[in-house]
Amino acid sequence: MAKTILAVDDSSSxxxxxxxxxxxxxxxxxxxxxxxxxxxxxxxxxVDLVLTDQNMPRMDGLALIKLLRGLPAYQKTPILMLTTESxxxxxxxxxxxxxxxxxxxxxxxxxxxxxxxKVIG
Amino acid sequence: MTRKKILxxxxxxxxxxxxxxxxxxxxxxxxxLLQTELLLEEAVDRLTxxxxxxHQAVDARQQGINxxxxxxxxxxxxxxxxxxxxxxxxxxxxxxxTSMQFQDMTSQLIDRTLKRVxxxxxxxxxxxxxxxxxxxxSGSEEVVDLLGKVSMALAIQSLELKSALRKSVNQQHLxxxxxxxx
Numbered sequence: 001m002a003k004t005i006l007a008v009d010d011s012s013s014x015x016x017x018x019x020x021x022x023x024x025x026x027x028x029x030x031x032x033x034x035x036x037x038x039x040x041x042x043x044x045x046x047v048d049l050v051l052t053d054q055n056m057p058r059m060d061g062l063a064l065i066k067l068l069r070g071l072p073a074y075q076k077t078p079i080l081m082l083t084t085e086s087x088x089x090x091x092x093x094x095x096x097x098x099x100x101x102x103x104x105x106x107x108x109x110x111x112x113x114x115x116x117x118k119v120i121g
Numbered sequence: 122m123t124r125k126k127i128l129x130x131x132x133x134x135x136x137x138x139x140x141x142x143x144x145x146x147x148x149x150x151x152x153x154l155l156q157t158e159l160l161l162e163e164a165v166d167r168l169t170x171x172x173x174x175x176h177q178a179v180d181a182r183q184q185g186i187n188x189x190x191x192x193x194x195x196x197x198x199x200x201x202x203x204x205x206x207x208x209x210x211x212x213x214x215x216x217x218x219t220s221m222q223f224q225d226m227t228s229q230l231i232d233r234t235l236k237r238v239x240x241x242x243x244x245x246x247x248x249x250x251x252x253x254x255x256x257x258x259s260g261s262e263e264v265v266d267l268l269g270k271v272s273m274a275l276a277i278q279s280l281e282l283k284s285a286l287r288k289s290v291n292q293q294h295l296x297x298x299x300x301x302x303x
Contacts, residue, residue: 011225017218055229055289084226084290086298095303104298106222109215115300 003120004028004045008038008052008064009082014105018051018082021109022116035059039067046073049120054083054090062097069098078119082107128261131268138272142244142279146237149286153237156293157230163295164223171217175210182206219297226290233286240282247274 005027007018012033019029030047032038034056042050050068054061061081068074080101081094091102103115185203189195251271255264292298 009225011228014222014225017221021215021218084229084292086291091301099303101300101302103300105225106219106292106295106297108219108297111297111300115302118302 002026002028003048004030005116005120006030006032006038006042006047006050006052008032008035008050008056008061010034010053010056014053017109018107018112021107021112024109025113025116027116035061035064035067038064042068042074043071047077049116050074050077050079051082051116052079054081054085054094062093065094065097065099080115080119082112128265128268131265131272135268135272135275138275138279139244139248142275143241146241146282150234150237153230153234156290157227157234159293160223160227160230160295164220167220167295168217171213171220174213175217178206178210178213182210220295223295226292229290233288233290237282237286240278240285244275244278244282247271247278 005022007015007022007029008031009015009018010033015031015033019031022029030041030045032041035052036059038050038052039059050064052061052064059067061083065079065081068077068079078100079098080103081099082103082105083090084105086104094102100119101115103112182203185195185199185206188199248271251267251274255267259267
């Protein structure tokens with residue numbers, strides 16, 4: 001059965017490109033428009049991996065990770081940040097919040113798939 | 122200090138504050154716009170390249186298919202080349218996907234510029250509102266008091282604007298970014 005990935009980004013074009021790349025590699029993708037939407041969808045449906053942007057309206061990526069890590073179902077689920085942010089300070093904050101990896105935009109679809117495969121198979 | 126000197130000192134502080142604030146924010150606007158221009162130019166160049174490469178690959182593939190449809194003999198080399206074309210097209214599509222992400226970055230830069238322009242307009246508005254409070258017959262003490270208030274209001278607005286505009290996009294090119302697994 002195909003693994004499911006929750007892609008959270010406020011940019012619709014970015015979500016489309018992430019979804020296109022992941023679906024082409026055989027994954028199922030659930031899209032969310034910001035952290036709050038991502039949190040709501042994650043509660044409704046268990047996913048195998050969360051791929052989230054940082055800067056979004058209503059709820060940012062770090063806040064989403066902290067909330068997800070508070071849910072028993074998401075304590076071990078891999079969460080990757082996919083963001084334009086590249087500073088060590090932000091990466092440290094991500095790590096402290098519970099992120100398992102940091103991908104700086106723009107992403108290369110092939111490299112994205114390689115990382116996802118490494119993390120969830 | 123005489124009243125005249127106090128007034129002069131307040132005026133100097135206000136004018137220098139307005140000048141510093143304006144120059145600092147306009148300089149950031151200039152940097153963000155130049156960065157946006159660089160990213161847009163590179164995106165257009167790369168997307169044009171990807172588009173042309175995809176077109177050529179699809180065209181070559183179509184010629185191979187036409188040859189097959191006509192029943193012409195196809196060499197093993199040509200068959201292999203047809204098979205490789207999917208991979209070739211995939212690579213150009215991947216490259217286009219990377220370049221198309223310019224929109225995500227430039228929209229953040231433009232959003233930051235717009236917020237800065239809005240902040241500058243509010244800043245100038247505050248200056249105007251306080252200026253209207255100065256009557257032609259106001260004494261120097263009243264003017265000093267008002268100048269102190271406007272300087273304080275502007276300093277607060279300047280700090281608020283600065284803290285709300287942290288830079289989140291530092292990319293100057295559209296090369297794919299770093300990946301780090303924790």
